[in-house]
Amino acid sequence: VFIEPMFVVVIMAIASTRPVVKVSEQLLGLAAGLGGHSKAAWWFSILLIAPLLGSFITEPAAMTIAALLLANQFYKHRPSSGFAYATIGLLFVNVSVGGTLTHFAAPPVLMVATTWDWSMGFMAANFGWKAALGILISNVLYFIVFRGQFAKMGKDEVKEASEEFHTPEVQKLKPGQMSHDEFEAMWAERETTIPWWVTLVHLCFLAWTVYTAHYPALFIPGLLFFLGFMSLTATHQNKVELKGPIMVGFFLGGLIIHGGLQAWWIAPVLGSLAEVPLMLTATILTAFNDNAAITYLATLVPNLAEASKYAVVAGAVTGGGLTVIANAPNPAGQSILGRFFEHGVNPLKLLIAALVPTIIMGLCFMIL
Structure with missing residues (x-):
């Protein structure tokens, strides 16, 4: 009964480890290198590749990587409020739809994949390419609007680097002079090289978990072996x-456990709507609930038409960026980027910033 929750725990635990995160960062760096590692290239690659990468390393891991890179590359330079909200809104929407290339990475998809027999091929053919196109269109549009910000941040970075060069070096603390939390933070941010074979083993465990997704008796022991391997390679x-x-x-x-108790009202509502109204309803409901809750409740509707299944999932992932609670990975992104917003992330401004990419994604899923 609880196969999906157990699978999510295992896949997220493996995907958030240092070797997997580092190899993902390297992939983003290669993409940014095509644009000369400029601010614009980094912004575009983070918001394009990281969300799609979420289809393989899970959406929460993709959100964490993208938010950390955005914080380091952009938010620390104190961009305008418009750019800051546009970027986080775009990030939330892109991550929400970016996990639809596969059937195991996005919680709203995972909750229906087994019940409705949706495979990776089905997701890629019916959702994935549309999501990728929508992400690309949204990124291009926001890039055009805020292109002036990138040049400004590039100049500010050069200025900061120059000032840092002329600043006397601050004496670094030794481990014995640090608190436990300070040492943990320093250790987590170290830049030491990870051996290729360690990364390869991590990716193999990730693949094993996906391959055995329907068999807890296989992927849970896999997690135990993985934790043992992490202990043996603790240095990395x-x-x-x-x-x-x-x-x-x-x-x-x-x-x-509790979703079944909602079937008495959700079944008549979802079952009575045509495809387009159903998709719009799912998108709106997602803003006030978690999108995984919306899709799970849809599985309780008996004999739901295939077109309606598509509509409810498309609507749920489309609306995943409208609020912080709309998609499970969003709080992770907020926790990383929230400190760059005065008084935290404003819900109304986030909604406005995410509205345009949400509409674009909705049109892609409706029309294509």
């Missing part, structure tokens, strides 16, 4: 993060 690892994955797993488990 960061502290394994299980809190986030377990919390998401409990949330999805709660949907399974």
Whole structure:
């Protein structure tokens, strides 16, 4: 019964490890290198590739990587409020739809994939390429609007580098002079090289988990072996993060336990709507609920038409960037980027910033 929540815990735990995160960052760096590692190239590659990468390393891991890179490359330069909100709104929408290339990375898809027998090929053919196109269109549009910001931030970075060059070097603390938290933070941010074979083993465990997604008796022992491997290669690892994955797993488990109690009203509502109204309803409901909750409730509707299944999932992933609570990875992005916004991320401004890419994605799913 709880196969999907258990799978999410395992896949998120593996995908958020240092070797997987680093290889993902390197891929983004290669893409940014095509544009000379300029600010514009980094912005475009982060907001294009990271969300699509979420289809393979899971959306929460993609959100974490993208948010960290955006913080380092852009938000620390204190961009305008418009650019800051446009970027985080675009990030939330792109990550929400970017996980639809596969059937295991996005929680709203994962909750229906087994019940409706949706495979990776089905997702890529019916959702993935449309999501990729929508992400590209949204990125190009926002890039055109804010292209002046990139040149300004590039100049500011050169100025900061010059000032730092003329500033006397601050004496670095030794590990014995640091608090435990300071040492943990320094250790997590180290830039030491990870051996290729360590990264390869991590990717193999990731692939094993995906391959055995329907068999907890196989992927849970796989996690135990993986934790053992992490212990053996601790020099190249960061502290394994299980809190986030377990919390998401409990949330999805709660949907399974309590979701059935909502069938008395959700079944008539979803079953009575045509495709377009159903998609719009799912998009709006997602803004006030988690999109995985919307799609799970749709599985409780008996004999739901194939077109309606498509509409409810398309609507749920489309609306995943409108609010922080609309998609499970959004709080992770907010926790990383929220400090760059005065008084935190404003819900109304986030909604406005995410509205345009949400409409673009909705049109892509409706028309194409």
